Amino acid sequence: MIWAPTTISTATAQEPVGVKVDNKSEPVLCAEKDNVTLTFAHPKVTRFRIEAAHPAYINTLQKDSFAPDWTACGFAGDAKAQPPPRKVTLYEDVDIWVTGFTFANFWRDRKVPFRIGDTTNDNLHLIQVWVRKNERAEEVLVLYPTDGYWRARPLPPEHLGWSAYGSSFMIGPVENAGRPVVNLSEIVFDPKQRKFSLKFAGGGSATLTIAALTREAQVLDIEFSEPISGPPFAALRSMFITRFNNDTAEVATLENGARGWNEQSIMSFEGAKSATQVWTGRLYPSRHNTSAPDMVFRNFTMPAAKEPAPATDKPKPK
Secondary structure (H helix, E strand, O other): OOOOOOOOOHHHOOOOOOEEEEEOOOOOOOOOOOOEEEEEEOOOOOEEEEEEEOOOOHHHOOOOOOOOOOOOOOOHHHHHOOOOOEEEEEEEOOOEEEEEEEOOOOOOOOOOOEEEOOEEEOOOOEEEEEEEEOOEEEEEEEEEOOOOEEEEOOOOOOOOOOOOOOOEEEEOOEEEOOOEEEOEEEEEEEOOOOEEEEEEOOOOEEEEEEEEEOOOEEEEEEEEOOOOOOOOOEEEEEOEEEOOEEOOOEEEEEEOOOOOOEEEEOOOOOOEEEEEEEEEEOOOOOOOOOOOOEEEEEEEEOOOOOOOOOOOOOOOOO
């Protein structure tokens, strides 16, 4: 069930740290509203890894389902009436390119400068990262600058040729602005290193690097400049209506020192006190975003302890 990478970078090879996971999910009937919320907290964590991996059933799918489901959604008319967004190409080379979008009526209109090289834009609501793989273009990562939401997905399986986004995640101090958000003050992207540098509005910074991208998974390595000791340092947001209509339905946690995984339905999950790994996803196909990836949070680490200064034999002054 849990996808495991074949290699682990030196940045995440330290002894794992257990983090507190809280479940703040609430039941809803509208499939286009995020009602699943998991938060991750620890006063000393500075590094961790997020993996977006195809669900276990991906090779059994003959047809995908990714159309919006507006059943029981009171805002369907407003959503469908939105004018087309303004699109701009922010960067392009042979292997990677970045596009930005500005919507006429985005829910949260904050100015967050986004810079690549010498070019800065501060009115973007959505940023897309595309790569060229196997002689075709693939959109693999998106970021919403004004609320700090990300979505990631692996390269699509060959037999489908495309796969859906599903759950979102946030990195940084998670705050409540009517819904969970991370307030960013600046974003810089280095296309050569595939690295985002983030500054938080309340201070501190982080980097997010695309460490691996295959037909099985996308691996993202995150590092904070300093621990986030107050609010949660990360969160997952998703949707669950029923077991046949959801973007994530199950959660599994491996507690620090435990001899086995704890698996539960996402809506009845009671949280974890010291989880070293957290998996969320689906064991059975859903009618909504059927190919959307599982999400794995793992490799939580603290800064290495500083070694004491070497002793000297010099005599003390009298």
